[in-house]
Amino acid sequence: MEEKVDFNLNETAKDMYKEYILELYRNPNNFGKLKKPTFEHKEYNPLCGDEIEISILIENECVKDINFRGKGCVLSIAAASLITDKIKGMNIKDVLILNKDDLLNILQIPITITRLKCILLPLEAIKICLRKNGKSSS
Amino acid sequence: MQINDKIVKKIKKDFPIFENNPGLIYLDNAATSQKPLQVIDSITSFYKKENANIHRGFYKLSENATKRYEDSRLIIEKFINAEHGEVIFTKNTTESINLLSYCITPLIKEGRNEILLTEMEHHSNLVPWQEFAKRHNFKIKFIKIKEDFNLDYDDANKEIGEKTALISMVHVSNSLGIVNDVKKLVEIGKRSGAITIVDAAQSVSHMKIDVKEIGCDFLAFSGHKMLAPFGIGVLYGKKELLEKMIPFNFGGDMIKSVSYENATYNDLPMKFEAGTQNIAGVIGLAEAIKYLEYIGMENIKRWEKELLVYSVNKIRNIKGIKLYLSNVDLNSSIFSFNLNNAHPHDVVTLLDEDGIAIRGGHHCCMPLMNKLGISGTCRISFSFYNNFEDIDKLINSLNKINQIFNR
Numbered sequence: 001m002e003e004k005v006d007f008n009l010n011e012t013a014k015d016m017y018k019e020y021i022l023e024l025y026r027n028p029n030n031f032g033k034l035k036k037p038t039f040e041h042k043e044y045n046p047l048c049g050d051e052i053e054i055s056i057l058i059e060n061e062c063v064k065d066i067n068f069r070g071k072g073c074v075l076s077i078a079a080a081s082l083i084t085d086k087i088k089g090m091n092i093k094d095v096l097i098l099n100k101d102d103l104l105n106i107l108q109i110p111i112t113i114t115r116l117k118c119i120l121l122p123l124e125a126i127k128i129c130l131r132k133n134g135k136s137s138s
Numbered sequence: 139m140q141i142n143d144k145i146v147k148k149i150k151k152d153f154p155i156f157e158n159n160p161g162l163i164y165l166d167n168a169a170t171s172q173k174p175l176q177v178i179d180s181i182t183s184f185y186k187k188e189n190a191n192i193h194r195g196f197y198k199l200s201e202n203a204t205k206r207y208e209d210s211r212l213i214i215e216k217f218i219n220a221e222h223g224e225v226i227f228t229k230n231t232t233e234s235i236n237l238l239s240y241c242i243t244p245l246i247k248e249g250r251n252e253i254l255l256t257e258m259e260h261h262s263n264l265v266p267w268q269e270f271a272k273r274h275n276f277k278i279k280f281i282k283i284k285e286d287f288n289l290d291y292d293d294a295n296k297e298i299g300e301k302t303a304l305i306s307m308v309h310v311s312n313s314l315g316i317v318n319d320v321k322k323l324v325e326i327g328k329r330s331g332a333i334t335i336v337d338a339a340q341s342v343s344h345m346k347i348d349v350k351e352i353g354c355d356f357l358a359f360s361g362h363k364m365l366a367p368f369g370i371g372v373l374y375g376k377k378e379l380l381e382k383m384i385p386f387n388f389g390g391d392m393i394k395s396v397s398y399e400n401a402t403y404n405d406l407p408m409k410f411e412a413g414t415q416n417i418a419g420v421i422g423l424a425e426a427i428k429y430l431e432y433i434g435m436e437n438i439k440r441w442e443k444e445l446l447v448y449s450v451n452k453i454r455n456i457k458g459i460k461l462y463l464s465n466v467d468l469n470s471s472i473f474s475f476n477l478n479n480a481h482p483h484d485v486v487t488l489l490d491e492d493g494i495a496i497r498g499g500h501h502c503c504m505p506l507m508n509k510l511g512i513s514g515t516c517r518i519s520f521s522f523y524n525n526f527e528d529i530d531k532l533i534n535s536l537n538k539i540n541q542i543f544n545r
């Protein structure tokens with residue numbers, strides 16, 4: 001009955017911290033703040049201490065440009081890098097329906113349950129930014 | 139028996155987790171300790187051979203279970219040098235402190251409406267008092283920590299006064315490993331007539347705790363951090379104070395007699411133990427104490443200090459390391475650090491790759507982290523079953539991780 005549990009956790013860590021993910025952490029895409037953004041928003045995750053500030057330029061209901069800055073773990077910075085890449089040129093409506101699975105697709109790495117919230121924060125921040133400002137302008 | 143590297147190898151054999159997880163280096167003992175076979179066996183054996191409810195059955199099996207339960211209480215009382223009836227069973231430290239926050243009002247003297255805590259409390263010894271303060275319109279004050287992370291005892295003297303209803307403090311800080319002079323703080327509290335409470339969650343399995351020597355009115359700890367199972371905790375209280383308090387939960391076992399309209403409460407400690415208790419948990423806790431005493435509390439303290447000094451001396455040399463250490467003395471089994479600008483969660487996940495389990499984050503001390511201007515730390519917490527080899531592997535892995543973030 002006694003079965004040995006081997007340390008398969010090891011695999012996951014290696015798979016999560018792929019070289020291209022680490023590279024995105026060291027040199028993130030779209031990092032900074034737009035000079036004349038249409039919308040801005042700051043989101044904070046007190047549990048991780050992560051902070052992200054989003055600035056978005058909207059033209060014709062589309063994301064013309066987007067920047068982020070802040071601090072976070074490797075996974076959240078890499079996720080912010082890739083998601084900001086992805087939504088450039090996208091219609092606001094389409095951005096609002098992006099979900100966790102889309103993120104996992106973009107990232108191309110397995111994420112352990114406990115680290116899921118790390119990659120979700122940037123997308124959440126973007127959505128909150130769009131919703132909040134969408135309401136006040138309409 | 140003096141603990142040394144060779145003896146640790148033997149001790150580790152008592153902990154099946156290591157056999158079942160080859161290569162595991164467990165350095166998160168402040169979150170919960172691993173459990174020795176002796177404790178696990180005592181629990182399964184109780185369920186297999188002795189299982190019955192306590193106190194109410196007049197048959198052999200139940201009488202035996204009652205005896206096992208009460209004998210265990212005696213062992214636990216003796217372990218912290220309490221009088222009989224002064225150890226009350228709870229779920230954990232958190233519940234012990236919540237119990238106090240609900241039942242303590244009869245002990246609070248007229249005209250006192252301040253609670254004194256320290257800036258390094260675990261949320262468990264902060265949030266219940268915040269709620270208490272809201273319910274009773276009390277004010278909470280905090281004893282400051284100094285640059286070197288130690289408590290400012292002069293500030294304690296300043297903050298305490300004739301308005302202080304109670305002072306509650308952590309013995310060993312779970313985030314930074316600072317060992318507070320609780321005896322001194324209790325004295326300060328007593329001098330101004332305040333009730334004194336000690337959160338011993340991080341000290342009870344790492345040093346000898348003597349409630350009479352500390353002199354506190356109450357002391358709380360969790361079984362699961364001291365080799366015992368989850369779901370069993372202790373609240374120690376001085377008898378004359380527990381007697382004056384109101385019960386926490388009402389129902390079976392905590393009563394003497396009940397009519398349709400009313401009930402009279404049972405004597406201590408049953409007054410605070412309503413409903414069927416975690417009987418196997420209590421038996422497991424007593425077994426855990428037997429194990430700790432077999433290793434020896436002085437022995438444990440000495441060995442863990444050796445581990446701490448050894449690791450701090452090595453870790454200091456890692457480039458970009460920031461240690462959150464008291465410069466007074468290295469006396470505990472816990473220390474915190476940050477590596478370059480790496481997020482603690484990244485460090486934890488990457489260490490896990492090498493089978494090393496540590497904790498990263500705010501450690502349930504958000505206000506303290508805010509004060510230090512950080513989102514969290516990486517925390518190493520030892521037990522007596524750790525050895526130098528564990529530390530060498532940790533240092534090795536940290537050097538590897540450092541390269542990732544330094545590139």
Ligand SMILES: Cc1ncc(COP(=O)(O)O)c(C=O)c1O
Nearest residue numbers: 230231232260262312337339360
């Ligand atoms: C200092 C301190 N107090 C209280 C607690 C809460 O213990 P429990 O979760 O067992 O109630 C902990 C646990 O981390 C702790 O370290």
